[in-house]
Amino acid sequence: SDSKVMTCAAVWRMPKELESGSHESPDDSSSNTQTLELLCHLDNTAHGNMACVMWEPMGDGKKIISLADNNILLWDLQESSAKAVLSSSAALEGKGQLKFTSGRWSPHHNCTQIATANDTTVRGWDTRSMRQIYCIENAHGHLVRDLDFNPNKQYYLASCGDDCKVKFWDTRNATEPVKTLEEHSHWVWNVRYNHSHDQLILTGSSDSRVILSNMVSISSEPFGHMVDDDELSDQEDQHQEEKVKEPLQDSVIATYEEHEDSVYAVEWSSADPWLFASLSYDGRLVINRVPRALKYHILL
């Protein structure tokens, strides 16, 4: 039917050459486009539009959760991913038409928790019972656009939304955010923790900006990188002292304005913790590095 648009989800396999990360010359890639190999569809005819799909963070890649309208669907991939079987599901009931906008699978607690966003509310779910475990009502003034779990610190969750804010939550206390960032001048579409240095927060917004923030105070390394005194020579000792003097403060590290249109996706590189990419509506993909000074500051 032409008159109906349906968002679907499928499992694909990346081409082998790309996966292995072979060092081919870059100009080959445009002429030699690889196609993805379709493995299976996630059948959502009964559940509505797919809003979000997530892999189990630590598992063997056999489990997928997808959010479709007001349903949470847990899929098992079987027969070497050729078939996706719905293993369990839960539906969000309530007044009006509830629709999930986004979700995230927590890497903590043995991967038994996920967080979902619908309208202005953030909810946490237990994947074993498929029951709600916490709920942050009115997490944002308007729609919540994205969520991310702190990879190194349990219970810590970042959310962003249409009120131009990024909020950091401790899911054990759903009443007040731990911290709020108000740097963007339009909706924030994406928020991402750096995988290894969780004080680095990347946000992308429809004000065409990408902002890299340093949230030291609520990171897993609030006092900076710990270095044993023995390892330091005298000179380094002095250096260390200087560093101790300047207090570690939450700050915006950089605002990237390379994009001309709304930025809809930002992501850290899974290989290099100092590398990240952002994608905007006009098709511009920008890859940036964390500033060298900051990198050394964190490492040393």
Place this chain on the structure above:
Amino acid sequence: MAAVEPEGSGAGYSPGGGGGGSSGGWRRPHGPLQRYYDPSAAEAEAAPDPTDINGPHFDPEVFLTKIRSECPLGQLLAREAALGREIRALDSDMQTLLYENYNKFISATDTIRKMKVDFRRMEAEMDDLAANMEAISTSSARVSAALQDRHRRGAQLAGVQALLRKLQSLVEVPGRLRRWTAPGGEPARALRCHARARAVLRHYRHLPSFRAIEDESQAIMAGLAQRLRARLRCETLEPKELTECVEMLLQLEEPPEELCGEFLSQAHTRLEAELVALEAELPPTDSPSCTTTPPPASDILDFVDRGSSAFVGTLCLLAASYRSLFEGHPGAGDGRLEAFAAALTARYFELLERRLALERGLGDTSLLVRALDRFHRRLRALLELLPAAGAEAGASLVARAARERVDRYLRALQTFFLGCLGDVRQALAAPRPPGKEGPGLPDLLATLASSVLGQLKAVLAYVQLFTARDVAFASLPYFKGEFCVEAVREGLVVAFVRWLCCTARGFADGPAERGAPVAPPALLLLLARLCLDYEATTISYILTLTDEQFPPPDSGPAVTPGPSLCAEARGAAQRLLDHYVQVQGAAVAQMLRKSVETRDWLGTVEPRNVRAVMKRVVEDITAIDVQVGQLFEEGVRRAQSSDSSRRAFSVYSSSRAPGRYAPSYTPSAPMDTHLLSNIQKLFSERIDIFSPVEFNKVSVLTGIIKISLKTLLECVRLRTLGRFGLQQVQVDGHYLQLYLWRFAADERVVQGLLDEVATSAAHRCLDPVPMEHSVVELICERG
């Protein structure tokens, strides 16, 4: 006679020049006398007239010459005759005088001779007399020698009699004492009497009889002392009686230390009774619900009046008598009295403080001020007597009460402001009958501002009572300096303005976050304007007023400067206005979002009308325009192009041929236009959507429109459109363009955003065939 003549001529008139020399010698001693007694002669001498026959400078030659030359013959003759007559008369006079003198001399000689004889006789009599006198004196000595013994005995007898009289009175002492010390008698006289007798009695106590008297009187006095003591102990005495009593006891040589203790304890009982009477008026401290206690029966002035007249008055009296009684007595040093008074005044202060705490409402400040004034005056009187009886505590009590009152005024002001805000909210929320406008925003603002300012002024006037010239405690250093600066200026005025800004800001910051009741947008706008007005004029006015009424000391503590308050107010205004823009923008945006999200853009039919929601958006924005226009100035608009409303609403051409370099994510957009739009964007300014706005209508409206259109853009990008869907977007966009450009500061912003909407819609369109521009215009004009 011949001998006399020259003399006579010398004395009067010398007819011839021969007698001139002798006459001058005779006259000489008389000259000065005469001159002395006769000033006229002196004058004549001053102007010597040689023709004056009686004058001293008479010159016969000149006289004769003058007479001869001046007088006729007849006169000369008459003159001559007259002169001759005079001379003769003088001659006879002279002879008479001489004779008389001689006679007297003779008689004087006789008398002297007689006297000589008489004296000789008298000398003998005198010798006689001396002998007699001697005889008299010897006999007199004999007589007195004879009498001396008797005289001495007489004197001795008189002494004995006086002594006996004294003894008599001494003997009578016990009786008198008994009479006077009897109940109802005059103990004071008894004391005087005893005091007189005591020394003597003590002196002669080795004599048995005296000792008896002494013992008896002492017993009597001991009885008196006992009675007095008993009285002191058990009766409640008036302060005066108490003083008398103790005074008497002192005179009875009771140990002063003990008496001092008795006095104080008696005074304590008395004062305690006063305090208890005062306390009876207060509700018990331990009553759990202070709020339900009934209002005190008497007002604070009455309470303080009674407290000061009863307690402080009595204390003053007692302290004064204590001083006079125990002055110089060791062991009754000042320390005891001070401690005693300090303890009692502390209790009194505590009571008063409790009473003050009951003054919960605002009540009558003048009453409070008068009460405090009276308290302070009485206390000052007490302090002059007892400098250590808690001057600090009293002053600080007054200061605390004043401070408390100021704080209460601050709270009252805050409540008043909240009440005003409530009224405004009600006025805003009240349903208005169609066709009849309620009170406009400017009216509401004016009412709010003026009533708040009026209330503030009234409060300042009330507070000024504390520093009035006729109030005694206003001269305390606290009320001169700290009170003006810290309590009134900082604690009341600055705190109120701060609180006002903070409250206003709270409407922007707080509720929208966590689902609390949201302030209506009009209220935000009103408060923004209010804060802005405060920043512009009101704050400086209020501060000037305060500084006039409460002049700060020259070297006082630092005060909050006006500019920093103004900055706060401006910050609040900015925050409120930004929030207003966000709220209104979000409302419009929500409408647009719902309209985009709920529509089936694929299966829609060919557009014939502008969608109703767009009309609604235009209406809403027009309404907002009116609303903002009521309170804010127009603001500057960027110069408009001549043909703004007629501008074609661009949509990319429908050519679907994919360019060779066309990236896969924009399958429907040809490369050239895409590149063009990107290049255009490079040169256009980046638009910050939720950016702070300026304080004018255009800026506010621009902000709202930006938010709305950006939302439309983002929502359209999330949809997939069919051909007619695209065309509908085109029509809607043109309609918005047509009606919204005039609200925005820079119409290019509107254009740019609407262009992007159209571009995005075209990107998201499965079959991007745009509508003919003329048709679009036609539909928009018809709608």
